[in-house]
Amino acid sequence: MTPAELSRTVLHSVRGAVDERELSVPVPARIVVQPPPRPGCGDYASNVALQLAKQAGRPAREVAEILRRRLAGSSGIARVEIAGPGFLNFHLGDGASAGLVREVLSRGERYGAPAESGAAAGAGPGRIADGPARYAGEWAAARESVVREVLVRLGRDDVRARTPAAAGRAEPAGLVARLGADEARWVLLKPAAADPVRVPARPVQHEDNPRFRVQYAHARSRAMVRNARELGFAGEPGDVTGDAGHGDVRLVRTLESCLATYPTAVAAAARSCAPDRLVRHLEATADAALRWQEEFPPLPAGEQKPSAVHRARVALAEATGTVLCNGLHLLGISSPEHV
Secondary structure: OOHHHHHHHHHHHHHHHHHOOOOOOOOOOOOOOEOOOOOOOOOEEEOHHHHHHHHHOOOHHHHHHHHHHHHOOOOOEEEEEEEOOOEEEEEEOHHHHHHHHHHHHHHHHHOOOOOOOOHHHHOOOOOOOOOOOOOHHHHHHHHHHHHHHHHHHOOOOOHHHHOOOOOOOOOOOOHHHHHOHHHHHHHHHOOOOOOOOOOOOOOOOOOOOHHHHHHHHHHHHHHHHHHHHHOOOOOOOOOOOOOHHHOOHHHHHHHHHHHHOHHHHHHHHHHOOOHHHHHHHHHHHHHHHHHHHHHOOOOOOOOOOOOHHHHHHHHHHHHHHHHHHHHHHHHOOOOOOOO
C-alpha cells in the first residue's frame, strides 16, 4: 500500500462517517499521510482527526476513534492506533510491502514521473557547458540555469516564463572538466535556494560523497538482480523480513517508506521549484538501501538455497534500483550499472 492509496482509504472513511452522520464536517479534498517522526509509531501517521476536530466540535481523540473503527479491517491495514492528542498511526499488513514493490516494478521508469506536460516528457539528458565564471553571482546564475532545466523535466514548464530567457546562461569554466558532468550537476542542484554552492576540489569516488553513494546504491541494487539471475532465481514481491530476530525491521520500513514517498518528493520538488528536495530524498533512499542490504542480504550465502524471502528481497532491491534510476534521470545525472 502506497501513501496515496492509504490517503484514499482514510478519505473514504471520513466520507463514510459524514454520510452516516457520525461526523458533521466538510469532507477534505485530500488527506496527508506520512512516515511517523519516531520508530515504533507504525508505518504511517496522519493528523486528520486534529484537523477535523474543530469543525466537528468534538475532541480530536473522539474523532480519531470514529475513524479508527471505520478503518479497522481495511485491506492492507493490520491495525490503527491513536496516539497523543489524536494522531492516527497505521500499521500495514504483511501484503503491503509486496503491493508497493509490485507497483514500482510494474510502472518501471514511469513510477513517480511527473504528469506529461510538454517538454517534461521528452527532455533529453542535461548538460553543463563550459563558460566564464569567476564571481559568486555567476555561480548563482549557473545554478539557476541547471535548476530551471530540471524543473522543466519535473513538469514545471512555467519556470521558463517566470525567468528571463537570457539569465543563468553563464556556467562555471572548467567545472565539468574538473569534476565531471555528474558531480558538477549534483554540486549545483544539492543546495537549497538560499544556500551557497560549495564546489569540491575534486570528485571523490567514495561512499562519503553523497552523489557517488546514490549511484553506488543504484549499481549495487542492479548487481543483486543480476547475481540472483545467475543463481537461477528472480525476484518475487513478498515478505522480506523472514526471521525478524536477525535484523532490524525498522530498516525495511525506512526503505519502503522512501520508495513509497518518492512520487510525493518529485511532486514537492516541482511544486516548490526546489530540486534539492529530490536530491535529499535520493540520498535518504540510498542510505536506507545500503543499511537494509547489510542487515537483510538479498542473496543466499554459501550452500544456502534461494528461498521465498530471498526472492522477495531481490524484488525489493530491483524496486530500489528503479526509484534511484528514475530520480537520477530527472536530475540529469547518470545511473551506471557498475561503479
